[in-house]
Amino acid sequence: MSASTTPVSPNTVSRSDSTPLTQDGQPLKRSLAKALRREKLRALMLISPLLIFIIVSFVLPIGDMLFRSVENNIVRDTLPGTVRALSDWDPTVDELPDESVYAALADDLMLAQEVKIHTRLGSRLNYDQPGISSVFRKSGRAIKRLDNEAAMAALVALEPAWNTPQAWATLRDMKAWPAQFPATAQSYRNWMAWLKSEEGDDVDPTQLVPHGFTYAALVHDLQKMPAAKIESFVTSTNTDAAALFTNLAGNIADLPNDDFKAQFAKIDKGWVQADNWQAIKRLSPSITDSYFLASIDTERTAEGITQKPENERIYLRLFVRTIFLSMVITCSCILLGYPVAYLLANLSVRASNMVLILVLLPFWTSLLVRTSAWKVLLQQQGVINDLLVWARVIDEAGRLVMINNMTGTIIAMTHILLPFMILPLYSVMKTIAPSYMRAAKSMGASDSLAFWRVYFPNTVPGIGAGSILVFILSIGYYITPELVGGTSGVFISNRIAYHISSSLNWGLAAALGSILLLLVLALYWTYDRIVGIDNVKLG
Amino acid sequence: MKFTTGLSGALALSAVALVATAAEELPACENCADEMTIVSWGGAYSNSQLQAYHKPYSEATGVDIVNDESSAEAVAKLRAMNEANNVTWDVVDVVAADAMRLCDEGLAMEIDADEQLEPAPDGTPASEDFGELMVSDCFVPQIVYSTTFGYRTDVEAWGGKTPEDICAVFDTATFPGKRALEKRPINNVEWALLCDGVAKEDVYDVLGTDEGVTQALAKLDTIKDDVIWWSAGAETPQLLADGEAVIGSTYNGRLFSVIEEQKQPVAMLWDAQVFDLDGWIIPEGLSEERRNRALHYLRFATDTQRLADQSQYISYGPARASSAPLVGKHAELGIDMAPHMPTDPANASNTFLYNYEWWADNRDDLDAKFQSWLSQ
Numbered sequence: 001m002s003a004s005t006t007p008v009s010p011n012t013v014s015r016s017d018s019t020p021l022t023q024d025g026q027p028l029k030r031s032l033a034k035a036l037r038r039e040k041l042r043a044l045m046l047i048s049p050l051l052i053f054i055i056v057s058f059v060l061p062i063g064d065m066l067f068r069s070v071e072n073n074i075v076r077d078t079l080p081g082t083v084r085a086l087s088d089w090d091p092t093v094d095e096l097p098d099e100s101v102y103a104a105l106a107d108d109l110m111l112a113q114e115v116k117i118h119t120r121l122g123s124r125l126n127y128d129q130p131g132i133s134s135v136f137r138k139s140g141r142a143i144k145r146l147d148n149e150a151a152m153a154a155l156v157a158l159e160p161a162w163n164t165p166q167a168w169a170t171l172r173d174m175k176a177w178p179a180q181f182p183a184t185a186q187s188y189r190n191w192m193a194w195l196k197s198e199e200g201d202d203v204d205p206t207q208l209v210p211h212g213f214t215y216a217a218l219v220h221d222l223q224k225m226p227a228a229k230i231e232s233f234v235t236s237t238n239t240d241a242a243a244l245f246t247n248l249a250g251n252i253a254d255l256p257n258d259d260f261k262a263q264f265a266k267i268d269k270g271w272v273q274a275d276n277w278q279a280i281k282r283l284s285p286s287i288t289d290s291y292f293l294a295s296i297d298t299e300r301t302a303e304g305i306t307q308k309p310e311n312e313r314i315y316l317r318l319f320v321r322t323i324f325l326s327m328v329i330t331c332s333c334i335l336l337g338y339p340v341a342y343l344l345a346n347l348s349v350r351a352s353n354m355v356l357i358l359v360l361l362p363f364w365t366s367l368l369v370r371t372s373a374w375k376v377l378l379q380q381q382g383v384i385n386d387l388l389v390w391a392r393v394i395d396e397a398g399r400l401v402m403i404n405n406m407t408g409t410i411i412a413m414t415h416i417l418l419p420f421m422i423l424p425l426y427s428v429m430k431t432i433a434p435s436y437m438r439a440a441k442s443m444g445a446s447d448s449l450a451f452w453r454v455y456f457p458n459t460v461p462g463i464g465a466g467s468i469l470v471f472i473l474s475i476g477y478y479i480t481p482e483l484v485g486g487t488s489g490v491f492i493s494n495r496i497a498y499h500i501s502s503s504l505n506w507g508l509a510a511a512l513g514s515i516l517l518l519l520v521l522a523l524y525w526t527y528d529r530i531v532g533i534d535n536v537k538l539g
Numbered sequence: 540m541k542f543t544t545g546l547s548g549a550l551a552l553s554a555v556a557l558v559a560t561a562a563e564e565l566p567a568c569e570n571c572a573d574e575m576t577i578v579s580w581g582g583a584y585s586n587s588q589l590q591a592y593h594k595p596y597s598e599a600t601g602v603d604i605v606n607d608e609s610s611a612e613a614v615a616k617l618r619a620m621n622e623a624n625n626v627t628w629d630v631v632d633v634v635a636a637d638a639m640r641l642c643d644e645g646l647a648m649e650i651d652a653d654e655q656l657e658p659a660p661d662g663t664p665a666s667e668d669f670g671e672l673m674v675s676d677c678f679v680p681q682i683v684y685s686t687t688f689g690y691r692t693d694v695e696a697w698g699g700k701t702p703e704d705i706c707a708v709f710d711t712a713t714f715p716g717k718r719a720l721e722k723r724p725i726n727n728v729e730w731a732l733l734c735d736g737v738a739k740e741d742v743y744d745v746l747g748t749d750e751g752v753t754q755a756l757a758k759l760d761t762i763k764d765d766v767i768w769w770s771a772g773a774e775t776p777q778l779l780a781d782g783e784a785v786i787g788s789t790y791n792g793r794l795f796s797v798i799e800e801q802k803q804p805v806a807m808l809w810d811a812q813v814f815d816l817d818g819w820i821i822p823e824g825l826s827e828e829r830r831n832r833a834l835h836y837l838r839f840a841t842d843t844q845r846l847a848d849q850s851q852y853i854s855y856g857p858a859r860a861s862s863a864p865l866v867g868k869h870a871e872l873g874i875d876m877a878p879h880m881p882t883d884p885a886n887a888s889n890t891f892l893y894n895y896e897w898w899a900d901n902r903d904d905l906d907a908k909f910q911s912w913l914s915q
Contacts, residue, residue, distance in 0.1 A: 116645045117645060119642070119643035119644070119645070120643060120644050120645055122643065123640070123643050123644060126900065126903060127903055130900060130901055130903065130904035131900045131901065132900075133643065133899055133900050134896055134899060134900045137643065137899075311752075311753070311756075311908050311911055311912065312907050312908055312911055313911055314907065314910050314911040314914055317914055318914065321914075379781065379783050380717075380783060381781050381782045381783050404767050404768070482770065486767070486768060487722075487768060487913040487914060488914070490914070495910070500615055501611075501612045501614070501615040502614070502615075503902070503903055503906065504614060504615065504618060504640065504644070505903065506618075
């Protein structure tokens with residue numbers, strides 16, 4: 001539909017073996033390429049304002065929105081330690097994760113509630129696991145009351161040096177300490193972030209010992225290590241580290257932990273339900289297919305990807321309905337628009353201008369006013385029903401239901417989109433010379449034969465352009481179906497709008513939007529294959 | 540949440556009409572912006588706020604208040620503003636469920652009621668004066684409204700009978716005609732269960748099971764063909780006035796206006812009305828001057844007198860217990876407002892308490908089921 005302006009490739013002056021040179025001694029080829037490049041750059045600069053505008057205001061925001069359909073960093077960012085600890089846990093076994101996961105959870109939540117992001121994670125998880133949002137909300141309030149001193153007290157009882165900032169400095173200086181003490185290192189980072197948020201920048205974390213959660217993490221790390229490794233700390237040349245671990249070695253298995261699992265069970269029983277943990281584990285990767293699965297009425301369960309229960313399926317049905325209704329609307333636009341466009345193209349200039357104004361008038365009226373006007377006309381106590389009852393075509397009890405259903409959507413949207421069909425048709429018909437028809441008739445064709453064999457084929461590009469416009473506009477329509485569609489006449493875009501503005505499930509909205517976009521592209525491609533996109537004329 | 544008792548008891552007292560006195564006692568605002576944007580719902584409701592809060596506040600402080608009528612999309616817009624790091628709203632009027640959502644998402648700031656709000660005239664701290672209505676840490680309640688039913692009083696097919704209780708909605712034999720219900724599960728599924736023999740206190744336990752949801756939808760199925768589903772609160776009054784629906788649910792203030800202001804043949808059915816709250820939040824991420832201004836406004840607009848003043852313009856109950864005795868007459872019609880309050884004892888004999896926490900957990904799930912049911 002658009003003409004591209006590729007420069008014509010230059011003819012080289014000579015095809016002899018010696019490289020042709022220009023006057024300044026440059027090889028002609030290079031000089032030409034240079035000139036062409038300059039030309040292209042200039043062209044690029046001319047369109048650059050538009051290009052930048054389109055990229056900034058269209059491509060980037062839409063790309064960002066569509067990316068949300070798979071983006072899922074929130075679990076990993078909010079519960080980093082928990083996600084790491086969960087990597088050892090097998091969700092298919094119907095067992096709860098072990099204590100180290102709960103310790104990591106306590107630690108992560110302590111920081112998350114401090115920076116107030118735990119409830120945000122709760123509402124994200126709630127899309128896939130109903131009921132979990134209140135688990136997070138309750139836990140945020142209760143987390144500060146958790147007992148977290150047991151591990152610390154036991155460690156310090158065995159080796160008092162653990163209660164000094166130097167012990168932690170030694171630990172931090174150990175080679176590859178995040179790899180050797182993964183939970184502890186994570187917890188230490190969380191604690192520093194927590195401290196900064198709680199106390200500001202004035203406090204130097206290196207002068208303090210971390211809170212109890214970090215000691216609990218250390219105990220878990222130690223208990224997961226083979227005894228030989230702890231022995232290697234004791235015998236290492238790093239005397240500071242050796243001193244820290246000498247008294248611990250041999251006692252590690254007996255170190256108590258704070259039993260966070262029991263404490264979490266007391267906060268909310270949701271924490272001891274395996275399905276909640278399965279949901280967290282399932283959603284812990286930073287890319288997810290859960291939104292796309294949900295948007296085609298499926299979900300991931302223990303048995304793999306399955307269809308949702310019958311009473312929760314909705315999106316496939318809406319997609320089918322959206323496409324079906326859009327096609328019906330496009331067809332009715334063709335049926336109604338074709339005669340009008342024909343009239344426009346064949347009337348005298350004066351009269352056709354008048355008709356054109358009538359066609360354009362709806363364009364200048366607010367969409368909401370037009371839609372509401374249809375309500376007044378079509379409702380059961382409305383103008384049309386009143387007229388029909390008055391004319392005794394129907395009786396009082398038999399008033400027609402023409403709105404708040406599919407019929408309402410089709411009528412109102414056909415009316416609203418009609419100009420988009422009439423105008424391309426009109427501009428195509430305008431270019432068909434009347435002599436074609438006269439020629440056909442002079443050759444003996446009847447009126448209808450001349451029309452179908454000569455006139456109509458010439459208008460097909462206009463029908464094509466109008467149909468594409470109307471179809472693509474209607475497939476994404478939202479406000480009119482919402483107002484007049486009742487329940488049987490709503491489109492997929494109404495659900496997208498709901499998820500954007502009401503449920504805040506932007507990921508699902510983005511997935512539905514992506515699918516809609518793909519559908520339009522697929523239909524466009526099919527159209528191109530069948531009719532040919534060159535066969536489309538806007539004027 | 541039994542906030543009805545305190546409010547309604549107080550409302551029963553004779554109402555004292557008080558003119559909003561310019562707040563000469565209003566303390567100066569230090570380091571504050573001199574312009575603010577307040578977001579609300581528009582229509583008669585925004586007008587009541589304009590008269591009761593914005594005008595006196597502007598007069599007392601000289602602050603320019605810009606009104607934005609975007610409350611219906613407040614949650615989505617606030618999230619977008621927050622992501623863009625450009626919050627342009629200062630105070631936002633939202634329903635309690637949205638406030639909870641905003642608080643959960645970290646989009647609204649926490650407000651310490653006792654520190655940042657005015658105590659009652661007798662010195663009762665704000666948190667006690669609002670009592671159970673403070674359903675979220677970020678939310679300052681403003682009004683109590685209820686979702687309830689209105690019906691036409693001139694339906695011939697009803698043979699002179701009038702609906703006495705909520706179950707009339709489900710009784711299409713005695714009360715034939717179209718019903719207007721909101722296009723979402725909230726309230727509808729509760730009413731359906733109540734009329735299907737579930738005891739009031741068991742409703743949310745039953746709804747928590749798959750069978751319960753099926754039961755509620757099955758009950759709604761019996762009237763599905765007779766329902767016009769609305770999505771904006773203004774639709775039901777219009778449908779009732781046109782005779783397009785004979786009975787329908789909406790917010791009580793909308794019905795007040797269609798009955799008392801427009802004098803349409805419509806009456807209230809107060810049975811099983813569902814109380815809900817509307818109030819203020821302050822977005823997270825404001826600059827210090829703007830936050831100070833927002834808090835200064837909030838302290839003024841949610842004091843006892845101001846909340847009572849609002850009820851001169853719209854029939855919603857003030858959220859402070861101490862405001863209730865001050866509820867006066869309608870500013871234009873001159874009728875007593877107390878009997879039109881959802882919290883009036885005559886209206887509140889049978890109310891239903893909406894469970895915020897439950898809906899916050901189950902809204903997405905139940906909505907999917909409800910919409911699936913609707914589209915079948």
